[in-house]
Amino acid sequence: MQEKITLTDETDLSPITSEGLSNYPPLDQWDDWVEYDSKAWPKKVLRHYTLVPTVCFNCESACGLLAYVDKETLEIQKFEGNPVHPGSRGRNCAKGPATKNQIDDPERILYPLKRVGKRGEGEWQRVSWDQVLDDIAGRIRKAIQQDRHNEIMYHVGRPGHDGYPGRVLKSWGVDAHNSHTNICSASARTGYALWGGFDRPSPDYANARVILLISSHLETGHYFNPHAQRIIEGKVDGAKIITLDPRLSNTVSHTHHWLPTWPGSEAAVLLAMANYLIQNDLYERDFMRRWVNWEDSLRALRPDWEVKFEKFESMLKEVYVDFTPEFAEQESGVAAEKIKAAAQVVADCQGRLASHVWRSASSGNLGGWQVARTLFFLNVLTGSVGTRGGTSANSWNKFSPKPFNVPPAQKKWNELLLPQEWPLAHYEMSFLLPHFLLEKRGKLDVYFTRVYNPLWINPDGFMWLKALRDENLIGCHIALTPTWNESAWYADYVLPMGHSSERHDLMSQETHAGQWIAFRQPVRRVAMERMGQKVEFSYEANPGQVWEEDEFWLQLSWRIDPDGSMGIRKHFESPYRPGECITVAEYYRWIFENSVPGLPEAAAKEGLTALAYMRKYGSFEVVKENYTPYQNNVVGLESLQVTNGSIPKSYTINEKGQVLKDGQVVGLMIDDEAKVGFNTPSRKLEFYQPTMADWGWPELEYTLPHYLKSHVHPDNIDITKGEMLLLPTFRLPTLIHTRSANAKWLYEISHRNPVWMHPQDAQRIGLVSNDLVKVETEIGYFVTKVWVTEGIRPGIIAMSHHLGRWRLFDNKGLNPMSSALVDLNELENGEFFIRQIHGARAYESSDPDTSRIWWQDVGVHQNITHAVHPDPVSGMHCWHQKAFNVTKAGPDDRNGDIKVDTNKSMAAYHNWLAKTRPGPQADGLRRPLWLNRPLRPDISQYYLAKSG
Numbered sequence: 001m002q003e004k005i006t007l008t009d010e011t012d013l014s015p016i017t018s019e020g021l022s023n024y025p026p027l028d029q030w031d032d033w034v035e036y037d038s039k040a041w042p043k044k045v046l047r048h049y050t051l052v053p054t055v056c057f058n059c060e061s062a063c064g065l066l067a068y069v070d071k072e073t074l075e076i077q078k079f080e081g082n083p084v085h086p087g088s089r090g091r092n093c094a095k096g097p098a099t100k101n102q103i104d105d106p107e108r109i110l111y112p113l114k115r116v117g118k119r120g121e122g123e124w125q126r127v128s129w130d131q132v133l134d135d136i137a138g139r140i141r142k143a144i145q146q147d148r149h150n151e152i153m154y155h156v157g158r159p160g161h162d163g164y165p166g167r168v169l170k171s172w173g174v175d176a177h178n179s180h181t182n183i184c185s186a187s188a189r190t191g192y193a194l195w196g197g198f199d200r201p202s203p204d205y206a207n208a209r210v211i212l213l214i215s216s217h218l219e220t221g222h223y224f225n226p227h228a229q230r231i232i233e234g235k236v237d238g239a240k241i242i243t244l245d246p247r248l249s250n251t252v253s254h255t256h257h258w259l260p261t262w263p264g265s266e267a268a269v270l271l272a273m274a275n276y277l278i279q280n281d282l283y284e285r286d287f288m289r290r291w292v293n294w295e296d297s298l299r300a301l302r303p304d305w306e307v308k309f310e311k312f313e314s315m316l317k318e319v320y321v322d323f324t325p326e327f328a329e330q331e332s333g334v335a336a337e338k339i340k341a342a343a344q345v346v347a348d349c350q351g352r353l354a355s356h357v358w359r360s361a362s363s364g365n366l367g368g369w370q371v372a373r374t375l376f377f378l379n380v381l382t383g384s385v386g387t388r389g390g391t392s393a394n395s396w397n398k399f400s401p402k403p404f405n406v407p408p409a410q411k412k413w414n415e416l417l418l419p420q421e422w423p424l425a426h427y428e429m430s431f432l433l434p435h436f437l438l439e440k441r442g443k444l445d446v447y448f449t450r451v452y453n454p455l456w457i458n459p460d461g462f463m464w465l466k467a468l469r470d471e472n473l474i475g476c477h478i479a480l481t482p483t484w485n486e487s488a489w490y491a492d493y494v495l496p497m498g499h500s501s502e503r504h505d506l507m508s509q510e511t512h513a514g515q516w517i518a519f520r521q522p523v524r525r526v527a528m529e530r531m532g533q534k535v536e537f538s539y540e541a542n543p544g545q546v547w548e549e550d551e552f553w554l555q556l557s558w559r560i561d562p563d564g565s566m567g568i569r570k571h572f573e574s575p576y577r578p579g580e581c582i583t584v585a586e587y588y589r590w591i592f593e594n595s596v597p598g599l600p601e602a603a604a605k606e607g608l609t610a611l612a613y614m615r616k617y618g619s620f621e622v623v624k625e626n627y628t629p630y631q632n633n634v635v636g637l638e639s640l641q642v643t644n645g646s647i648p649k650s651y652t653i654n655e656k657g658q659v660l661k662d663g664q665v666v667g668l669m670i671d672d673e674a675k676v677g678f679n680t681p682s683r684k685l686e687f688y689q690p691t692m693a694d695w696g697w698p699e700l701e702y703t704l705p706h707y708l709k710s711h712v713h714p715d716n717i718d719i720t721k722g723e724m725l726l727l728p729t730f731r732l733p734t735l736i737h738t739r740s741a742n743a744k745w746l747y748e749i750s751h752r753n754p755v756w757m758h759p760q761d762a763q764r765i766g767l768v769s770n771d772l773v774k775v776e777t778e779i780g781y782f783v784t785k786v787w788v789t790e791g792i793r794p795g796i797i798a799m800s801h802h803l804g805r806w807r808l809f810d811n812k813g814l815n816p817m818s819s820a821l822v823d824l825n826e827l828e829n830g831e832f833f834i835r836q837i838h839g840a841r842a843y844e845s846s847d848p849d850t851s852r853i854w855w856q857d858v859g860v861h862q863n864i865t866h867a868v869h870p871d872p873v874s875g876m877h878c879w880h881q882k883a884f885n886v887t888k889a890g891p892d893d894r895n896g897d898i899k900v901d902t903n904k905s906m907a908a909y910h911n912w913l914a915k916t917r918p919g920p921q922a923d924g925l926r927r928p929l930w931l932n933r934p935l936r937p938d939i940s941q942y943y944l945a946k947s948g
């Protein structure tokens with residue numbers, strides 16, 4: 001044990017550094033941690049810090065951070081990991097500590113701004129938060145009073161919270177929640193929902209025997225750092241890793257079996273593995289018999305057969321017989337022997353298969369939701385569902401506390417979010433919003449964008465530009481953002497919102513087999529309060545007048561309904577001070593005291609309130625392990641009463657074996673025991689999915705885990721004609737969508753996105769690394785540099801997203817370190833053309849580092865040249881693009897040139913619209929009742945005739 005040393009300003013710290021390092025400051029010294037000032041070297045100057053935990057906001061993993069706040073200056077010296085956070089366990093990726101860059105960024109927006117002049121001219125005036133609140137509240141009040149609820153929309157990019165704005169929108173009674181999920185992960189979510197009624201997988205990597213990844217999950221995946229550390233733990237413990245990815249990623253470099261599949265063929269390869277298990281009787285029979293809806297599957301697919309499990313097994317053998325390794329080789333280009341070897345590894349997983357897909361193949365391809373479904377099929381076949389080392393449902397490992405005073409569901413349905421053409425869309429059809437607006441399906445009066453840069457991040461960005469600048473389509477655009485972005489340029493208000501150390505949020509993610517909750521906090525505010533200073537609103541503690549959404553929404557809602565007559569104000573009255581507006585501290589105090597099991601008791605042991613405990617530690621472990629919760633007995637039916645035929649009165653068992661309590665299905669009978677089961681109508685894992693048949697997709701390719709040919713199947717791409725596949729779905733690990741542009745350390749590491757090209761293709765086209773290449777898409781083209789590498793399959797070009805930022809003026813808007821100054825031209829015929837005037841440049845600012853910027857290339861904005869591809873089932877944008885021509889750039893082409901014809905944009909949208917099979921059903925049902933949607937409306941709104 002290291003001897004405890006009490007520090008004074010005169011203490012010589014050298015013995016500590018030479019004799020005993022520790023990873024983190026001991027908890028009992030967080031209130032007064034002392035370190036030498038590194039900048040004062042060689043002088044030994046001690047600085048005193050109060051350490052305040054918060055949560056990183058630079059991806060959705062919600063890792064813990066510890067802010068070192070100087071007690072004298074209140075300056076944040078640095079961010080390190082929070083060692084008591086159960087998900088990240090004190091570790092971070094490069095993006096966590098780079099929060100320091102974001103808060104110190106000399107280009108950040110410090111005050112609320114209101115547009116003057118025309119939209120997009122770039123003229124702004126500083127206004128007060130009071131003016132902002134009054135103006136926007138008045139506009140929303142008027143829209144609601146005039147029954148124009150559907151003209152209000154909140155569109156979120158990076159949420160970074162668990163449900164807070166949803167509660168606000170419900171209190172307003174509007175169906176206004178829009179997200180970025182259909183350009184992110186909606187297809188994978190669809191596949192998981194169809195199996196088990198859950199949203200996403202939660203693999204238990206650390207305890208796995210086999211880890212099966214689709215994409216570069218280890219280096220950039222969802223829950224990146226928490227998952228990466230557990231994947232490596234699993235590997236160290238002997239787990240075998242299988243990765244499907246056409247690109248030689250860093251993840252592949254840690255992989256035992258790399259299957260470089262042609263994009264879109266993943267489901268064929270996964271089914272070949274499944275078929276290997278099925279034909280060789282290597283699946284977990286008893287698990288399948290108990291937990292898969294095999295009776296319903298047989299009845300639907302072999303109505304003449306006897307309903308016996310053995311018959312179901314025969315049917316499985318028939319249905320998948322053609323998915324041989326040889327067939328998978330033909331589709332994927334991966335040798336049959338390699339696929340078979342991977343299947344043998346899966347067969348040997350002993351119920352410990354941790355598998356994961358989130359974006360990548362699911363998000364790239366038409367029918368990508370079948371990638372998730374076929375992947376989870378392997379979990380079902382091997383019985384690796386919710387087991388130690390297996391794959392759980394996210395809802396088992398994510399903790400979602402209830403807030404105080406939950407408003408009722410809204411009695412509205414907004415067809416700009418979920419139109420009838422996509423009754424099964426897993427999330428809102430967000431990326432088609434400009435297409436809907438431009439074809440006059442509706443208009444918006446108040447449009448909030450929040451940490452969201454739709455013009456830049458979505459495909460077909462010029463359509464966004466057309467919609468955003470049109471005041472007849474969008475009456476008032478309010479950009480809630482920590483940083484400048486291309487879309488905020490077309491806003492009416494630009495409202496600065498805090499980074500991770502400047503705001504409150506609750507976060508919980510399914511990083512492993514337990515459950516935890518973490519508290520994001522404005523760290524300077526907390527430090528000030530620790531020192532006895534009173535702070536009413538977080539903008540008093542943040543730089544300039546940077547605020548936080550939580551307080552903004554509270555104050556805005558209070559002003560929408562000044563006298564309480566609209567029924568909104570009551571949802572914001574303090575539970576502790578009746579009649580007064582709740583404070584953000586009271587909001588979280590209520591949750592911590594009433595909604596997090598075990599937290600008040602843990603706090604009491606330390607003599608703290610629940611809120612004080614969370615302010616001190618920033619996180620709390622709610623459940624250490626939560627394996628196979630679907631096997632739990634229905635509460636109240638744990639005893640043998642069920643087998644004896646006598647059950648309490650409030651329960652019934654119907655003819656399907658489902659257990660009902662007070663008329664609601666709460667479980668099902670499995671071998672004479674009442675079990676909780678899954679969140680599907682049958683309460684089982686749904687192999688055959690009746691919902692697909694009921695909603696117009698009765699073919700086997702849709703009702704079963706199956707293989708759908710992608711829009712970029714080799715049949716559709718003729719390399720001999722110069723066509724190739726453009727894979728735009730990977731990310732360099734140090735990038736954060738649009739916000740990395742304000743982190744100098746990250747941009748110094750990654751700032752360019754050349755096209756990856758195999759030497760065979762480069763030779764055919766006549767290119768060497770750093771040559772300019774012209775890539776023609778369905779709606780236009782872009783010009784960029786090429787990187788010739790064997791790390792990508794022939795026939796495919798790959799390009800990282802998250803780069804290619806641009807600005808229209810040299811001295812305002814986006815950060816000059818990370819964006820190119822461009823000339824944007826709109827032509828008469830609906831075409832747009834962008835040419836870069838210059839790239840990044842060194843410049844003088846309050847940060848001496850900005851004069852040391854050495855790079856010019858900031859990459860190319862490829863997404864704006866992509867046509868929209870809405871999947872007809874999941875609604876997901878299918879990101880992969882057919883490159884119609886890939887050639888050496890001509891003498892008139894320049895790096896960063898972009899051209900798009902928006903007439904072609906609209907045509908592409910209509911081509912994909914034609915693939916849909918629209919609802920509603922005969923009774924007016926818009927969407928299956930059991931399929932959730934974000935901010936679920938009142939059940940009446942699911943029916944067309946009854947909705948408002």
Ligand code: SF4
Nearest residue numbers: 056059063093096225
């Ligand atoms: S993995 Fe995500 S949350 Fe964790 S430190 Fe990196 S960016 Fe932050």
